[in-house]
Amino acid sequence: MPTIKDVARLANVSTATVSYVLNNSGPVSEATRARVLAAVEELGYRPSIIARSLKGKHTHMLGFVLSPYARQPQDPFFNEFIAALADTAAGFNYHVAVTTTADLASERKTYKDMVEDRRVDGFIIADTRLDDERLAYLIAAGFPFVAFGRPANELIFPYVDVDGYTGVKQAVQYLIDLGHRRIGLIELSPTLVCRMHRRQGYEAALQENDLPLDSELIVAGGLTEEDGYRAMGKLLDLVQPPTAVMAGNDLMAVGAMNAIHDRGLSVPDDVALIGFDDIPLTTYVRPTLSTLRQDFYDIGERVVRMLMALLHDEELTETQVILEPTLIIRESSGGALIKD
Amino acid sequence: MPTIKDVARLANVSTATVSYVLNNSGPVSEATRARVLAAVEELGYRPSIIARSLKGKHTHMLGFVLSPYARQPQDPFFNEFIAALADTAAGFNYHVAVTTTADLASERKTYKDMVEDRRVDGFIIADTRLDDERLAYLIAAGFPFVAFGRPANELIFPYVDVDGYTGVKQAVQYLIDLGHRRIGLIELSPTLVCRMHRRQGYEAALQENDLPLDSELIVAGGLTEEDGYRAMGKLLDLVQPPTAVMAGNDLMAVGAMNAIHDRGLSVPDDVALIGFDDIPLTTYVRPTLSTLRQDFYDIGERVVRMLMALLHDEELTETQVILEPTLIIRESSGGALIKD
DNA sequence: AGGGGTTACTTAAACGTTTAAGTAGTTTTA
DNA sequence: TAAAACTACTTAAACGTTTAAGTAACCCCT
Structure with a gap:
């Protein structure tokens, strides 16, 4: 050479x-x-970028760590998101180092290693949590990052997030307009910040329509199809089960769908269903799943662009970006069918 | 610092x-x-690893490039595989740089950049192709790599692969044992090496049972659900459609399933179906999908271990590894149901 | 004509390591 | 007892860049 x-x-x-x-x-x-x-x-x-890095104090590498919380193999989120990260970074002559972690301890160690070894110039953080160690650590260390997800507390950092509040409110309103009065909510993992906003959107929709807020209609879910299956089981066990359900994500919605089917009931006739994310799976299931679409590719792209600006000391025009999800009506919600 | x-x-x-x-x-x-x-x-x-790298001539980074051919967002392959790569590499104090490419030209450039910039110490190549530029380039450049997939020609390199021949043969035999006589095959993308072996397994099973090899029962597919949907349409248009179909992967099998349903036919009563991969989606669809399971995590782990041995000049005990897929019988194939 | 400014370079230090080669001091060996 | 062989270090070069500082040549003023 x-x-x-x-x-x-x-x-x-x-x-x-x-x-x-x-x-x-x-x-x-x-x-x-x-x-x-x-x-x-x-x-x-x-x-040689190595020599360059040694002089210039930067690695031209971005870090992305797959969290134990959100790493469900069946969740296509990462594919799209990582593709977006890698694509966008490549445009700036950066690369993305993807790392996985098994548990919270190894996650902590991974971040520490990456910043102390100066392996990367900045991080992309996905799925912010209520008490997010990662955020606290990076901020304390003064290490640059951009998050997908808002802070839950008073931390200040650049992020891109999706407006779960407005999204869910809109979806629940849609169900109410169809005549539903008892609407269930299957929540995401309690540690996720976005769970909070979605819950608030749900409550706001009910309140605006003078519907009672029945706490037994709100059940803890999680992330996976299984979580959704179990949660839906609980809802169906109620003396007065809901006639419609808003799920924290598509995976749980599909789980709920299976639970409904397995009891001999039908979607959307007995229970209408709306998910969140718009993963490809939504069109593979029968009935197809109505959902709130968030464009992971777009999010990934924005996150990287912001991080690039940050690393190059450019003026960050927008440091906190909130994107609106779009309600996509398919078969599972009943009502008017808009083919996609 | x-x-x-x-x-x-x-x-x-x-x-x-x-x-x-x-x-x-x-x-x-x-x-x-x-x-x-x-x-x-x-x-x-x-x-500082940077300084270390400058001296030591290695980056402690492994490269993995998402190909335009196999990058279907809905394919959970990458999640599991990448997780395996990252996990295993971490155990050796290596990291994985994941890059995506939009087309063949950018793919070529990406590999060239990565090796000429010495960004990584070695590559992991997935889904070998018939005329695989990547392989040819890396071998010519003398750059270390391990592949998931066999060569189609006389190139020699270390790889891990799944025995598609035996797998498909076994699956088709299973269908024959159930009484099927007209069995369709929806093939993978023609450029993929593994398509060849699966086709051969299909033909071998028919031959061993003295069944005629009807070329109209073999249709070109691709990768996605849509490809499967279209291919199944062609099969159902036949004067004498098949009563069972072996699909090149699960995604296409699900597409085929939808095509069958949309014609008012039933799986498995009218057409039995078997896929390949065992992605999580298989248990989300109704009927659940029978398939040949390949363990991407295991494969990823093996690939990295081999690459590590290669990079550290250790004796590679096995340089060509063939793993057997396991036939998983669910509902879509009819016949005896083994719950999983 | 001498000073100042510009242009087009070169020199050499620096980045943070590793490592071959050198150097004392101590111990072993013949 | 002098040479040989360790042991436990140190010195300094090297890896491949970037960049501050230096320099020589030229042009422009006044």
Whole structure:
């Protein structure tokens, strides 16, 4: 592998000059520039990013850690999100280092390692939590990051989030407009910040329509299809089960759907169902699943762009971005069918 | 951030000595070692991998590129596989850089960049193709990698693969044993090497049972649910449609299932169905999908272990590993139901 | 004509490690 | 007892860049 010295020798200049033409960082005559470029071409020279990093104090790497909380293999979230991260980062000549963690302890260690080893220049954090160690740590360490998800407390950091409040409120309103009066809510994992907003959206919709807030209609869910299946079971065991259910995510909605079917009931006739996320699975199940769409690719792209601005000391025009989810009506909610 | 010099100063030794104790690479007295370790502890010193890499000529990074061919957002393959890569690599103090590519040209560029920039020490290649540029390039460049998938031609490299031949043969035999005589095959993308083996397994099963090989029963598929939907449509348009179908993967099997349902037919009564992969979706659809399971996590782990051995010049005990898929019988194939 | 400014370079230090080579001091060996 | 062989270090070069500081040549003023 040729180094900058080889190029310098061939072009009959100093290494500094080579560096100057390569980075456009110094005055070089046209003739010299051409000679250097020719030498680069001839040798097939490429600068070593390692050496560059050593000098420049940056790695051109972004970190993304798959959390134990959200790492459900069946959740296509990561595919889209990671693809977006990698794509967008590539546009800035950055790469993304993806790491997985098994539990909270190893997660903590992973972040610590990555920042102390200076393996990455910045982090992308997904799915903020109520008491989020990761956020606290990175802020304390003064390490740059952008999150997908809002803070639950007074921490301040740049993020992109989806407006779960408005989304769920809109979805529940849709169900109310269809005539439903008893609407259940299957919640996400309690530690997730977004659970809170969705719950508030649910409550707001009921209140605005003067419907009673029946606490037995709100059940703890989690993340997976199984969680949804179990939660729906509880709802169906009620003396007066709901006629419609808003689920914390699509996976749980599908679980709920199976629970309803397995009791010989029908969706949407006996129970209408709306999910959240719009994962591809929504169109694979029968009936197809109505849902609130959040565009993970778009989110990933925005997050990286913000992080890039942060790393390059550019003015962050928007440091807190809230995106609106869109209600997608398919078969599971009953009512008017809008084909997609 | 403290450097090795700070540690050396505090411990009253040279930087070389510090390096020796940290790497156990030189003779150091117990007293000195203790002093150095204390200094390290006190300063919270961590060696810079960048500097280390510059000296040592390795990055402690592994590359994995998401291909345009196999990057279907709904395919949970990547989640499991990437998780396996990251987990296993972490055990060796390596990280995985995941990159995505939009098309063949950008894919080529990505590999070239990664090796010429020496961003990674080795690659993991998934889904080998018939005329695989990636493989040809890496072999020509003498760059270390391990593949998930076999070569189609005479190239020699270490790989882990799943025995699609035996798997499909076994699955088709199962269908034959159930009494099926007209069995369709929905194939994977033609460029994929594994398509070939699965096709051969299909043909072998028919031949061993003296069943005719009807070419109209073999239809080109692809990768996605939509591909499966379309392919199944063609099969159902036949004068004499098949009573059972083997699909190239689960996604296409689910697409086929929807196609069958949408024509008012039933699975498995009118058409029995078997997929390949055992993605989580298989248990979400109704009827649940019979399939051939390949354990992506296991595969990812093996691939990384082999690559590690390769990078550390260890003896590679097994350089070509073939894993058997396991036939998982659920509802879509009819016949005896084994609950999972 | 001498000082100041510009242009187009070069020199050399620096980034944070590793490691070959050197150097005392102590112990073993013949 | 002197040479040889350890042991426990230190010195300094090297890895491949970037960049501050230096320098030489030229042009422009007044």
